[in-house]
Amino acid sequence: MPRKDPWHGGVYAILFVQGISALLPWNVFITAASYFADRLQQTSVHESFLNWFSLAFNLSTLIVVGLNAAFLRPCLPLPARKITVALGGISFILLLTATMVKTPYVEGNEFFGITMASIVVVSICSAYLQEGLFEITALLPDIYTQAILTGQSMAGLGVSLSAFILTYLHHNKVSDTFTSSSIEDNAFIYFACSFATILFALALFYVFQRLTFVRQYLQSPTKSLDIDMDATESLLDESPPTPRPNPWKILWQVRHHAFTAFFTLFVTLTLFPVVTSSIQSSSMSQELFVALTFVLFNFGDLAGRVSTSLYVLTHKRLVVAGSIGRFAFVGLFFLCNVHGSPLVVFTQDGMAVLVLLGFAWSNGYFCSVAMMQSPHEVDRHHRQLCGAIMFACLCVGLTAGSIASFALRALLKV
Secondary structure, eight states: OOOTTTTTTTTHHHHHHHHHHHHHHHHHHHTTTTHHHTTTTTTTTTTTTHHHHHHHHHHHHHHHHIIIIIIGGGGGGOOOHHHHHHHHHHHHHHHHHHHHHOOOSOOHHHHHHHHHHHHHHHHHHHHHHHHHHHHHTTTTOHHHHHHHHHHHHHHHHHHHHHHHHHHHHTTTTTTOSSSHHHHHHHHHHHHHHHHHHHHHHHHHHHHHHOHHHHHHHOOOSSSOOOOTTTSSSSSSSSOOOOOOHHHHHHHTTHHHHHHHHHHHHHHHHHTTTGGGGGBBBBSSHHHHHHHHHHHHHHHHHHHHHHHTTTOOOHHHHHHHHHHHTTTTHHOOOOHSSSSOOOOOOOOOOHHHHHHHHHHHEEEEEEHHHHHHHHGSSGGGGGGGHHHHHHHHHHHHHHHHHHHHHHHHEEEEEE
């Protein structure tokens, strides 16, 4: 009979937590911007440290993905080992960062150097963690890939919501104690909670590897209904040597979904957060509205990813067309009250919010469809490589979009 999750969603929940752990550290580093601004106020990077953080994180991820594709893939450990080591590395960095909060005598450029090194290590670990997760879920039913993607989005929503609440409290003078001490306390809580979450994810992954349901999928050479438990060794532990597949051939087989993943994130990072943060609010302070845009984006993105559990668009060309169609959001945002736009038509917040939600929903939906459907385009024994290739496409899209955002920012300032 068909294999089903005997935990009634427990496997989904475990992978959901793994998705949260993949992007939680980066989101926390960004959310603790006030803390880093306070610690770096006597340095030359006081106003640009977030740009340096973003550059370090994205560039490190891209370099790792590039080296893996070009040279390192035959030498890499199995997915489960990558995930375990990556979670261990992330937990160590978060513990170190939480400790640094309580060591104020480390300051200035020395503190900045340690933080940059920590972000680079977190980026490398996060890259291997996500790659390993997508390699494993490529062998499982589609819904488990969605669990990873939804968890990633939930990490962003949770952190952005906490940032919005703190901004709201500060703006409305609910608390007048936003001193260096209180900022440090908030940062310590952020990093300590993230550390605990990563340890929890590590414990859950230990359980995940030992579930019969999971091992059956990873042992079986095909998703047949008859399971030969001794047919092959588990991909979680040891797997016999197989002919090395051609990555370019795999990329060609999944070209529609690869392009969708790349272009969806390219458009997203071109506009978010550079343009979305430039929308001028007509009803609240700019600081509070910018924090709200992050919450709205992450909420819409999460809704888009969850929508794939209700309906998945399986026509490849329509998915590609949808991702290309998202380029229309460039014009739509410029019609809203974006600072520096010569085309403003809608000055009220309502239209900007609707455009932002549609933009975010389509990002989550098309990204998820591409990642969920791509493994079906290749043979089962190539699905792990397919998962790694799709993750590489996501990274290239993120980096290309980040670069394009600089040009768009310059255009808005003209």
